[in-house]
Amino acid sequence: MSTKKLLVALAVGVVLLGAGWARAQSKLTVMTTTEDLAAIAREVGGDRVNVEAIARGYQDPHFVEAKPSFILKLQKADILVLVGKELEIGWLPPLVQQSRNAKIQQGGPGYVDASLHAQILEIPQGQITRAMGDVHPQGNPHYWLDPENGKRIARDLADKFSVAHSGDRAYFEQRLADFNGRLDAAMKRWLDQMAPYKGTKVVTYHRSFPNFAERFGLDIIGYVEPRPGIPPSPQHTLDLMNEMKRQNVKLVLVEPYFDLKTPNAIGRDTGAQVLVMPPSVGGVKEAPDYIKLFDYDINLLIGAIKKAGTQ
Numbered sequence: 001m002s003t004k005k006l007l008v009a010l011a012v013g014v015v016l017l018g019a020g021w022a023r024a025q026s027k028l029t030v031m032t033t034t035e036d037l038a039a040i041a042r043e044v045g046g047d048r049v050n051v052e053a054i055a056r057g058y059q060d061p062h063f064v065e066a067k068p069s070f071i072l073k074l075q076k077a078d079i080l081v082l083v084g085k086e087l088e089i090g091w092l093p094p095l096v097q098q099s100r101n102a103k104i105q106q107g108g109p110g111y112v113d114a115s116l117h118a119q120i121l122e123i124p125q126g127q128i129t130r131a132m133g134d135v136h137p138q139g140n141p142h143y144w145l146d147p148e149n150g151k152r153i154a155r156d157l158a159d160k161f162s163v164a165h166s167g168d169r170a171y172f173e174q175r176l177a178d179f180n181g182r183l184d185a186a187m188k189r190w191l192d193q194m195a196p197y198k199g200t201k202v203v204t205y206h207r208s209f210p211n212f213a214e215r216f217g218l219d220i221i222g223y224v225e226p227r228p229g230i231p232p233s234p235q236h237t238l239d240l241m242n243e244m245k246r247q248n249v250k251l252v253l254v255e256p257y258f259d260l261k262t263p264n265a266i267g268r269d270t271g272a273q274v275l276v277m278p279p280s281v282g283g284v285k286e287a288p289d290y291i292k293l294f295d296y297d298i299n300l301l302i303g304a305i306k307k308a309g310t311q
Ligand SMILES: [Zn+2]
Pocket: 062, 135, 136, 141, 142, 206, 207, 208, 228
């Protein structure tokens, strides 16, 4: 190779490296409160975003330890995506405030409340305050467990990412279309799988699954918690067990972060199976992304329903 050609090759190499560096530098930094939102952000953002979640999928998202290390991460974020409907009210506001990052303060260009475009169930009629101990005062915040809401969240994120990085709009739109296509195909499969079990009666520990139940045809007849966020009481548990026997309910779904003592006692008394079912991506290692979460939960559920049918 001549010296001139070598110099040209080197110059081209430097330019390409520079472009790669600029792209790496210009990635959007996205913080999400939960792993579910992080999973959807990764689907839409691909390699043009760096995404990190604050809460782990095996933690109760209502009660997360506000570690100072998150403040440093929030300082560098371009976008903060939260579930909203007061899910994170016990731990997120001080972190955001102390980050002093104007972009992600409420009302800032990078503050994304994913609930604003989602279908929200159980919106209370009349005045409900947290003083009554209810951690769902603005309606049910576990709305990501309906894949139709997953699509709405993804649409919202594609828009927000495109506003922040308009040069990547076509890329985000293409990623969104691809995700919607895979989710639609999976949804058809899940609905077919669940169709024979429509109307199956269950009890759940916390009110995590109303959107899931409505989409996939479960009938939730009661909860181990007397109210969302309030631990089980002996009288409530007794009433619940009587109701389960009356309606012949054979399944108790428990989120991975609750104590199994009361559910197991209910199971012994009523003959119901106690099934630990993750409501979030990362709740178990078999659910590392949004579509796999539903794959896992639906297979787990159908296995348990079949087992109950043969008892
Ligand atoms: Zn809740």
